[in-house]
Structure formats: C-alpha cells, structure tokens
Amino acid sequence: MADTTLPVIEGALLKVAGDRGFATARDRLEVMSPQCGFGELGTCCRICYMGPCRIDPFGNGPKTGVCGLTPDAMVARNLLRDTVGGTASHVGHARHVLLTLRDALNGKAPYQIKGVSKVMALAKTFGVPTEGREVNDICRDLVNIALEDFGRQDELPNNWMSKRAPAEEQALWSDLGLMYSNPHNEIETAMHATSMGNDADPLSLMLRVLKMSLIDGWTGLTLCVDLQDILFGVPEIAVTEAAVGVLEENSVNVAAHGHNPVLSEKILEWAEKLEGDAIAAGAERINVVGVCCTGNELSMRHGVKLAAHNSQTELILTTGAVDAMVVDIQCIWPQLAQVAKCFDTAFITTDAMVRIPDAIHIPFEPHHADESAREIVQKAIDAFRRRRGKPVDIPRHKSTAVAGLSVEAIVDLLAKLDAEDPLKPVIDNVANGNIFGFVGVVGCSSIKFRDNAMTEEMVKHLLRQNVLVLTTGCTAHICAQDGLMTSEATYRYCGDGLKAVLEVLGKAAGLDGPLPPVWHMGACVDNSRIVDLMVALAKRLGVKVGQLPAVGSAPELVQEKAVSIGGSFLALGVSCHIAPAPRILGGPMVTKLLTEDLQELTGAVVRVELEPKGAADWMIAHIAGKRAALGI
Ligand code: BF8
Incomplete structure (x- = not known):
C-alpha cells in the first residue's frame, strides 16, 4: 500500500515477533508475491481433470476452458463455490447450536436457557402459544420449527426465512426464484450445479450466488444468533478492553479463539470454577481473553476482554504469555500450532473437523462439555506452571471499548x-x-x-x-x-x-x-x-x-x-x-x-x-x- 499508517498495536506485535525471531504471515506473503493473476481475476478453473484451465482475458491466450466454459461462467462458478463455503460454515455452526439447544432441553447437555426474553419474542414471531406454558416447552416448539428446516423435502419456504425476513423483500426473492427450503439441499444443489458439465450460464450461476447468500443470511446467521441468544442470553451494553495489553503476565492466560460459544461459554464457566487451582499454581487468577469471533461473543455477553483479531493470532502467541489457546471452528491458522510449540503453549483443538498437526486435541461435544472444559482449563494451568520464571513480552497497548449493542x-x-x-x-x-x-x-x-x-x-x-x-x-x-x-x-x-x-x-x-x-x-x-x-x-x-x-x-x-x-x-x-x-x-x-x-x-x-x-x-x-x- 502506498500510504503506511501501521497501527501502533500491529507495530508493537510485529516488533515482538521480530525480536523473538519469528517469521509471520507478512513474511510468508512476501515470499508468495506476486500472487497468481489468474486466481485474482477468477479465471482459473480446476474443477475437472482436463484442466487446470487458465484464461487471460487481456491477452491472446485461450478464451475458454478445455470444455468450452466461458470466463464469465468460470468466475461465477468459482464465486458460487466461495459462497457455498461461507454458507456451509455458518449453517454448520447454526445446526450445532440447534442440536445443543435440543439436547439441553432433553437434559442431555449441561446448558440452561438464559435468554427467556428471546424465547418469548420468537414465540410471537412463529405463532407458538405461550399462555400457561413452561419456557422449556415453548422452546421445544421453536426447536422443532428449526429442525423442520433442516429435514424438509417438500420445497415449502424455509420457516426461519419466511417468518424472520421482511415480507416485501420476500416477494422480490420469490419473483427472482431465490426462496429456499432446506439449506442442506441447496448446498448440495450448488455443489452439483458447479461440478463439471452442469450450469454454464453466468446469470443462472449468479442468481444461485444470491440464493446461497440468502441461506447464509437467514439460516447461517439469523437462526444461529436467535438460538445462541436463547442459550446464552441476549447481549446487554457492557464495557470491556481490547488489544494485546489485556494479557496478564502473572495470570493464567486462556485465549478462546474461533466462533462457537457452545465451547467458549463453558471455558469461561470452568475458568471461574478452577480459579483456586490457578492461585495454588502461583497465578493471580485465570484471565480468559477473546480472539476473533468467539471473543466477540464473550465480550458481548460477559464483557470478556478482546485480545486479538485474525491477523494478530500468531502474533499474540509470540509474546510467550498465552498459556493456552483453545479453538473451535473457522479462521484457525495451522501456523498457530507451530508458534505455540516454541513456547510450550497449550494449543488445543476441540472439533473433529479442525485437526491441526502438533496441536493437542481434546474432543469437545456438548454432552460432555463440563468434563472437556475442565480438562482444557487444567491444561492451561499446567502450562502456566511451566511458564513461570520465563520472560514474556506483552506490549502494554489496550483501549477500553463499549460492547453488547444487540x-x-x-x-x-x-x-x-x-x-x-x-x-x-x-x-x-x-x-x-x-x-x-x-x-x-x-x-x-x-x-x-x-x-x-x-x-x-x-x-x-x-x-x-x-x-x-x-x-x-x-x-x-x-x-x-x-x-x-x-x-x-x-x-x-x-x-x-x-x-x-x-x-x-x-x-x-x-x-x-x-x-x-x-x-x-x-x-x-x-x-x-x-x-x-x-x-x-x-x-x-x-x-x-x-x-x-x-x-x-x-x-x-x-x-x-x-x-x-x-x-x-x-x-x-x-x-x-x-x-x-x-x-x-x-x-x-x-x-x-x-x-x-x-x-x-x-x-x-x-x-x-x-x-x-x-x-x-x-x-x-x-x-x-x-x-x-x-x-x-
Ligand atoms: O467470522 S471476521 S477472519 S474471525 S471470517 Fe474470520 Fe473474518 Fe475474522 Fe469471525 Ni468473520
């Protein structure tokens, strides 16, 4: 970039990494540069094995793929697959929260309903009777409405979208053929349509992009957040702090990284329960800090301090002060395990979908959430014991921040x-x-x-x-x-x-x-x-x-x-x-x-x-x- 106004916190973190001899993503990007021009333009196709095909729209090279696919269809197909990746991530997250809520209601997962006001508001939206009923019963009806969305094969409009999205916009989406029923079926259809020899019409593919994005919006995001609010409470305005300076040299620092509060809420709970063990290990306390989106979830509902965004994740580990980084899903760089290894930091993966070489893997699933969360926090305390007396380098920068604006x-x-x-x-x-x-x-x-x-x-x-x-x-x-x-x-x-x-x-x-x-x-x-x-x-x-x-x-x-x-x-x-x-x-x-x-x-x-x-x-x-x- 022409103008360099490197944020002071990034500067401080990069200095720590440099002083300690770590290469960072910036170094890896430099080695990688210039990056692939075909990839940047979207005109690289590796979907079938007659390829990979590359189209240079500005030169005299091939004007179509080997199969005859046009550049517009190629970029639209690639964009649709990007959108499927994003939507599948959010829909998977949403379904996990839904199943956790169902299991909590059936006494099979140790979570309680904290967002009663949300249950009542959604009951009104979905026409679920509330008069004289227990909250859990009302909630069971909402869960069944949500479960129906994931199982239906009748092509009727998706429950969550049709009740939560504004009516006039739905009429437009209906005209454009963008209404959806079962999100899983649509993800399957989009992958099918983009495999070799199917949809080659750029306009049709772009409408699929919009449809996939609507699935993300109303199932991946809205349904997910509605149910998270039911389980963990509706955020209220809270004051917190942000940046690497929230790490504490003399505390057990546990960085919760990823997206799904089903894990991080339990880590927070067990950090409080095991505070005595941490003090016995010589720490002042257990300091749970938030990284990326799970950090945002914790700051919104509990005022937990925010330590780092995604491009700082490897950098905060180079401070040597993070005792454990526990991760669930999405946006977890494999490099984190390598940096953690240098400091004896417990880098803990928890989801079967996120396996990273050199990480400690502690499977976390809602049925045994307490046992796993306890083991994870205990690992952090052990790591603190090993860290004591070793030098850490925590830049002091931090700011107060108001969060919780639901x-x-x-x-x-x-x-x-x-x-x-x-x-x-x-x-x-x-x-x-x-x-x-x-x-x-x-x-x-x-x-x-x-x-x-x-x-x-x-x-x-x-x-x-x-x-x-x-x-x-x-x-x-x-x-x-x-x-x-x-x-x-x-x-x-x-x-x-x-x-x-x-x-x-x-x-x-x-x-x-x-x-x-x-x-x-x-x-x-x-x-x-x-x-x-x-x-x-x-x-x-x-x-x-x-x-x-x-x-x-x-x-x-x-x-x-x-x-x-x-x-x-x-x-x-x-x-x-x-x-x-x-x-x-x-x-x-x-x-x-x-x-x-x-x-x-x-x-x-x-x-x-x-x-x-x-x-x-x-x-x-x-x-x-x-x-x-x-x-x-
Ligand atoms: O869902 S902002 S780098 S952490 S993708 Fe990832 Fe992007 Fe951060 Fe959260 Ni969102």
Missing part, C-alpha cells in the same frame, strides 16, 4: 428517550441529518490492508461525515483496539450532528460521556443483528431496507464467509463496498452485473475501493443518493 439493548436504550416509539429518535435524527446514514463495517482483518490501517481510517472518514458505524467480526476488534468504541472517539472524530445524538444516548445509557460512534454488535454471525436493526428502521419508516441511507462494507475481506454475508446484504438491496476486489474481474458480464446491473434486480451494487478515503467517499455519495430518493 438490537434489544439499542431499543432499550432508545426507549429511555421515547418509551412509546423507541425508534423515533433515530428516525428524527436521520431525517434532520444529524445521522447522515449507517454503514455496517464488517468482516475480517487482512495483512494486505493492515499496513495502511484501512478499516480505522475509513471509519474515521465516515464519522466525520456523521455516519454511524455498526460493526462485527474482526473489524470490531480493529475498531475497539483503535479506541473507536469510546466516548473520546465521539468527541474526537464525529461531525457535530452525530456527536449531539451520541451525547444524548450516552446520558440515557448512564455513561460518563457520549455513546461511542462505532457500535459493537458482535461476531460475524451477528451481522443478522445489523440486518434486524435495518429491518426495524425500514418497517418503522414504511420503506424497504434497500431504501435506507445504509451501506455495507467489508474493507479487509479474507474469508469465504464474508463473501456470502456480503451477498446477503446485496439480496436485501443494501449496496456493499469491498476490498480487495472479489475474484470476478476476469468475467466482464459478471463484473458489470455486480457493479451496475444488480441495481435493477435488488437495488444494490458492489463497489471496490482499495483506499480508505476513496471507500468512505463512495459510501457517503451512495448514502446521499438514498437520502435524496427519500426526500430528506
């Missing part, structure tokens, strides 16, 4: 201003321009963009223009580490209109200052919370979601999951900024479809901007267009 927490807060009509203060301030618009800044942290602080800089440009930023995933870590989830950030970065609104909200929340301008709404699955908030605002205004002055942005895309999440925003009519470019540029028709013509289908477009200011400027202009269309 839609329910936001509405509760707004109800203090207007109990009858909680969304009215927001609507009024959007109408008068104090809130110019909303951007959901979501997704990953990428070493390709960290050196110019892409996310932080882009967010600051948005705040100056009175845009409220909603965030999840690793971008939430980035914002938290940079102090963007503090009252000071409101004073320092926001335009006057947004500052005034946040001052009123901060007072209502009982904070010492204004509410922060970047709202931590959770993990990547919690993007459904951003959607829920937008749906509620649109409903209150009587418009479609796509008409709101709102945009999505994934400024540091890494994972397939971010692709399918982006697709779910597009299907809702919410335009998305993205960096780097998705791997479609070798297909001119697909590129035009996503950047222009999609406007005619769903009302949304994709925009690639690689620099923070360019990205913010485009979003501001796009929001201005939406405002003008609304007449505000």
